[in-house]
Amino acid sequence: MLELKNVSTRYGQIPILMQVNIQVARGETVCILGANGAGKTTLLKTILGMVKPTAGEIYFNKQRIDSLPPHNIIAQGIAIVPEREGLFPKLTVENNLLMGGYYEQDPGNILARLAEVYQAFPWLPQRLKQKAGTLSGGERKMLGIARALLANPQLLLMDEPSLGLAPATINEVFNVITRIKRDKEITILLVEQNARKALLVAERGYVLQKGAVILEGPAAALQENEIVKKSYLAAGSF
Ligand SMILES: Nc1ncnc2c1ncn2[C@@H]1O[C@H](COP(=O)(O)OP(=O)(O)OP(=O)(O)O)[C@@H](O)[C@H]1O
Ligand SMILES: [Mg+2]
Known part of the structure; x- marks a missing residue:
């Protein structure tokens, strides 16, 4: 449903996303993990046309969307839950x-x-x-x-829905995500720093580090991956 092919972006002279390749199939929930400043929000803004890629292509339902204005992209069936509401x-x-x-x-x-x-x-x-x-x-x-x-929406983008919430509320948010997945034919691209929760709700995931995808795979494999364990699932992280 969604495909990013070698997408790069920059703010002024500073490169942010570097040759990012991401695919999301219809009905899938895919998570993007990454530290502060890794480029996660920029990635979602790029999909929505709010940041224009300097290289690469973005396809939604096989149609190229990277040169369209945001309102046209949204009208095609993409909605976002922004980082700050x-x-x-x-x-x-x-x-x-x-x-x-x-x-x-x-x-x-x-x-x-x-x-x-x-x-x-x-x-x-x-x-x-x-x-x-x-x-x-x-x-x-x-x-x-x-x-x-x-x-x-056909595709729901969520930018850190658990950010700043108490543990009980985080559980509520993820319960809602689970329910949406069950009840609706919806595809979700979920950006999260709460790797534990994100990998439970997603089928697949990507790890973004300094604007580049350094790891990708099924959620179960990422849960067992040493880099993910050390950087995103360490004791003390939620
Ligand atoms: N409009 C902008 N102009 C210049 N630099 C920007 C702009 N927006 C973001 N950046 C920079 O791009 C980098 C990636 O930012 P981004 O918001 O995509 O990170 P993030 O992964 O969402 O981080 P966080 O988890 O803290 O939300 C950061 O270094 C940020 O300072
Ligand atoms: Mg962000």
């Missing part, structure tokens, strides 16, 4: 949520998806009139996920 704090929870359905023409579909999202997040319906900026950090993360689901 990217909500509109002064708007209500409801209006933030409905922005996810911006490209949907049929109000019936929006209503059906709202019902699904309320099932996944039972606290949401009572909070619709609350300003998004007054939600707790965990609630804002959940709203970010709910909003992305309203777009009914």
Whole structure:
């Protein structure tokens, strides 16, 4: 469904991604592991067209997308849960949520998806009139996920959904991801520093180090890999 072929990017003169090759098949959950500054967010921004590659090609459903503007790429069925929720704090929870359905023409579909999202997040319906900026950090993360689901994406990009959350909330977030995978035909590209959780929910993974893919493989193999164990699964890391 998604293919990055030798993708490189730079900010000014500084190279960030270096000849990155990543493939995600329909229905798969794939995780990208990497330390701070490895280029994970840049990778997602590049897929969305917010950062233009300096070399390489990106295909979505066999169509080349790397020269398209972000709104065209999103309209093709890609949604993102950004690193910092990217909500509109002064708007209500409801209006933030409905922005996810911006490209949907049929109000019936929006209503059906709202019902699904309320099932996944039972606290949401009572909070619709609350300003998004007054939600707790965990609630804002959940709203970010709910909003992305309203777009009914083919491909869901998630940028560190567990970042800054307490262990119980992290479990809730990963339970939601597991449920989305089970109930919907959705493909997920998950960026995480919480390698333990990410490798449990994903079927495959890539390790990004200083902008280059240094390892890739099935999640079970990565869990046993010495580099992954030492750098991303060490005792004391979550
Ligand atoms: N707009 C920008 N201009 C210049 N440099 C940038 C810009 N955005 C990111 N960078 C740099 O690119 C590198 C990769 O950043 P990126 O945000 O992709 O990392 P990351 O893997 O998502 O890290 P983290 O886990 O901390 O979120 C960093 O060194 C960062 O400082
Ligand atoms: Mg990041």
